[in-house]
Amino acid sequence: MGWIRANNTASAKPFGEPEANEKTESDAEHIEITEDESNNDKAYPILSKRVPEKDLPTIPPKEVKEKDGKEGRRLWIVIDNLVLDCTSYVRRHPGGQQIIQGFGGQDCSWQWWTFHDRKIWNDIALNLRVGRVEGIENRHQKPKAFVGLRGFGYQED
Numbered sequence: 001m002g003w004i005r006a007n008n009t010a011s012a013k014p015f016g017e018p019e020a021n022e023k024t025e026s027d028a029e030h031i032e033i034t035e036d037e038s039n040n041d042k043a044y045p046i047l048s049k050r051v052p053e054k055d056l057p058t059i060p061p062k063e064v065k066e067k068d069g070k071e072g073r074r075l076w077i078v079i080d081n082l083v084l085d086c087t088s089y090v091r092r093h094p095g096g097q098q099i100i101q102g103f104g105g106q107d108c109s110w111q112w113w114t115f116h117d118r119k120i121w122n123d124i125a126l127n128l129r130v131g132r133v134e135g136i137e138n139r140h141q142k143p144k145a146f147v148g149l150r151g152f153g154y155q156e157d
């Protein structure tokens, strides 16, 4: 795999870490965003995973909901109140493009953690953060965990 290459250092400055978007060895291992593809959003560029969560910009929910990836708009998803820009990543998603597109501008926290582990979070998702948001609801209720057989007629004796 290659580099995360972000050329938007200047636009990242307001968030307090001038070198925030410099590539590093650890960033480099698992995600490749070429100069052309990154086409970073000027208002909300993708920030390095070295930027602490508390220093991410807070994005109004209205703006997040607009980023549905349609008609040239950026494709953002929300996981655990973090906003991830999947505009470029979606094309290389091993689970297919459609599933991410279906969550554009929306929360998909529990669905995400159903299919991915902490390593994928650390290696890839953390390299896609653009900010934080409060108040974006998941449109699907999380199914209750399957806790026993009683409901299916199992009888204890």
Ligand code: HEM
Pocket (backbone or CB within 6 Å): 077, 084, 086, 089, 093, 094, 095, 096, 099, 100, 103, 108, 111, 112, 115, 116, 120, 124, 125, 128
């Ligand atoms: C930041 C966004 C995302 C990243 C970085 C990401 C990353 C990945 C990776 C690395 C895999 C391969 C996993 C493996 O081979 O073990 C994968 C598979 C998959 N992802 Fe994602 N994904 C993202 C978003 C989503 C979303 C929003 C969904 C929908 C809920 C989703 C659903 C899936 C599914 C269904 C698979 C296939 C799982 C399987 O074959 O067992 N992903 N994803």
